[in-house]
Amino acid sequence: MFHRGLWNEGKKQSRQLALLAGAGVAAGGAAVAQAYVFARLVDGVFLKSLGVGQLRHWIYGLIAIMVARAAITWIIETVGSRLALAVKTDLRRRLLTHLAALGPVHGGAERTGELANLLGEGMESLDAFFARYLPQLAVTVAVPLLVLAVVAPIDGVAAIIMLATAPLIPIMMALIGRWAGELHQKRWQVLSSLSGHFLDVLKGLTTLKLFGRSREQADIIFAYSEEFRRTTMGVLRIAFLSSLTLELLSTISIALVAVTVGLKLLYAGIGFGEAFFILLLAPEFYLPFRLLGGHFHAGAAAVAAAGRIFDLLAQPVPEGAYGTLPLAAGKGITVELSAVSFCYPGRDRQALMDVSFTIPAGKRVALVGPSGAGKTTVVNLLLGFAAPARGAVRVNGQDIKSVCREDWLRNVSYIPQFPHIFAGTVADNIRQGGRGSQAKVVAAAEAAEAHAFISRLPRGYDTLIGEGGLALSGGEAQRIAIARAFYRQAAFIILDEATSGLDPRTEKAVRTGLDRLLAGRTALIIAHRLTTVYSADLIVVLTEGMVAEQGRHEELVVKEGVYSRLVGAYRGTA
CATH class of the missing domain: 3.40.50.300 (P-loop containing nucleotide triphosphate hydrolases)
Structure with a gap:
């Protein structure tokens, strides 16, 4: 499984990649060392009848190696998680910056629900690639090579069997992976469509209710959900088939090695210690491939999301x-x-x-x-x-x-026809990231004819509004927008008709605030x-x-x- 964009992102974190490579080599060395020490212990106890005192250093060595393997596993998981976090943080920041650079003109065609899903679940799906698939890939490269290097001088036939059967697993993974990749891509597209459509329905729920179309939209969402279920189950079927195939190939390969080594042991072609050592190494040789296959499908889901992420990043930013x-x-x-x-x-x-x-x-x-x-x-x-x-x-x-x-x-201050109210307090909405005092916020609200209705809110300027908070009327939202402009004290005002759709009393209050705002300032009125x-x-x-x-x-x-x-x-x- 290869995605140029993801690999390039990984290469930027060269320190973590170097640690993963080193840990992979260390994992291979520890696996070989553990098999060697355990073979010597069994040989010493059952064939040479050695006592505990004579084998004490081997026992201590085995315990030390087991602790070392646990530590290496922890290092691989920790470094992989840190690598994933670094890549996700950087990609999310770059994507948000790029979307902001595209602006509403060049990026406005993108569906909000799909983008929210991409920045959330899409980015999180990359975790499987960098935290699990990539670390396991490092182990899969290092461990089999070390095992082959150790087995070949002892038993050339066993090494040839390992070398001949090992490529069958990646080939099978590639064949199944192409099929799985298409399904993962389709699954991601369905999920993105479902997210975008669901948000559209929520935003237009009032209109749908008025025209009696809410039930029809519920049926459409159900159809999307059913399609998502089918594609997800298809991915799971392939994952189970892949696991079965990998397990079968690994088991047959280990059995071939065991038969070869057993025959040599019977006809005195090899000693028990060496034969047992090879038998212990055979599962260690195939285990990384099996584990890589288990992480393959999670990585494929990340590749599907990455395709959309890098497509967006590739969109040219308009001329500055x-x-x-x-x-x-x-x-x-x-x-x-x-x-x-x-x-x-x-x-x-x-x-x-x-x-x-x-x-x-x-x-x-x-x-x-x-x-x-x-x-x-x-x-x-x-x-x-x-x-x-x-x-x-x-x-x-x-x-x-x-x-x-x-x-x-x-x-510049821009007052749109339908100003957006962000999730937060009234004061935060007026400040819009500024650091002015509360007195400045109140002064801006008073000038915008907004102080009176704000004072009647449950917690005044600390009342939560927007998503998850108190909903404001159209006139109240307009006066908050005018208060923002007063707070900024901008010299140029762009005003998109701010009084349409308001009742006469509210329109008068808004106009009073606007007249006060525009006095002495340059203004473009749409x-x-x-x-x-x-x-x-x-x-x-x-x-x-x-x-x-x-x-x-x-x-x-x-x-x-x-x-x-x-x-x-x-x-x-x-």
Whole structure:
């Protein structure tokens, strides 16, 4: 069983690999030494009638070797576990970093449930490869070679039998392994699909209930589960078949060695001590192969998961949207899009084509247009989730590609239409990893009109919210998001329509917080309801990825262009 990616990961931990190799050699030496000492003891007691006093040093030697073998086994298991932990930690960190680098634009097509399963159970399955299969492989290489080196000078025929029968076991493992590998791959794919679909069902349970489709989805999950059961049972059947085959081959091989040695013993071709020594070594010769076969299928499961892990790591990270230069100082933040074009991966139609407009420092610019016009793409470019294919995004006169990521994002706050509430306390959600005082958190919440409802929560700012905690209403979540922006004190605000779907009273509270937040700051407002853009300093109208027109509300209405038609359509349905 070979997987280039896993072997390369193992080679990075060269110290542990060297220890495993050394321990494997030591295990072989200890096995040979134990068989030799035990053969001498039996020969001395039963054939030479030696007393305990004469055999004392052999008894002590046997005890010491047995202790040494136990210690070597412990070392192999410990080093293997540490190797597995080091590889899993490094791979998990790299995969998370890579997914973050891909961002929501290039990595957004991946199913959340599948990724969660991959980072959890998928990573843990690698433990079998590095903690059990790889250490046993080291022992399997070392022990048979040492046994052959010792047996060959004593009995060449027995050594030839061992050498001839030993390859049969790896060959059989390879033949069965190819079949098992396909089943392990299928099993992993079914499990990933089941995890992804199950999470989708949980997230959309309300919709499924409303449309009466929950029972149908339960049947689909049951079908996935049944398929997973069938593939798992198929893997187990192969594992049992493999074990039976290995045991049968080992038993027949040991029997052949025993017959050969017995015949030589009968016809005085070899002494009892040497014959018994070889008979003790024969099982030691085949035992590593049998144990390797037992760990083979656990390793195959790791290889199946590793395929998906390394496929994700191989996905090219998009062209860097940031550089290393500090953000140029200025009176506020000025953002300019200059002839920007962008196309999403795997799509023929461009999302943006030669888009140009400026967001002056301290001004509010509204971005409007029908669905699919490119509004979200503009946000993705400003947040660095993607880089323009052509043109440039400039901040205070600098191309954003040259600006340090931390410098730029420190000046940006994004308030989405449906803000995410993380599992944790209210204060943690407002801080978002910051280290400010509780007073700063409270001040941010007060400015966002959130302090009143937070104070009514069971434990105030220490109340657990998000997954596993208290659920917040849409308006409460929006005010938490606004409080985050106040806490950051960012100079540039990107606001995706934050008041849609709220009742009038909650909308008023949210708008009060937003007006307070946007005062004196540069803001880009993604508008879905045109009532929110009438007072903007500039309105940019997008249609089919292009700027159709831009200006103030009064100017655009009289032009009777795209914006005028949008206003008319909105008033007709309002």
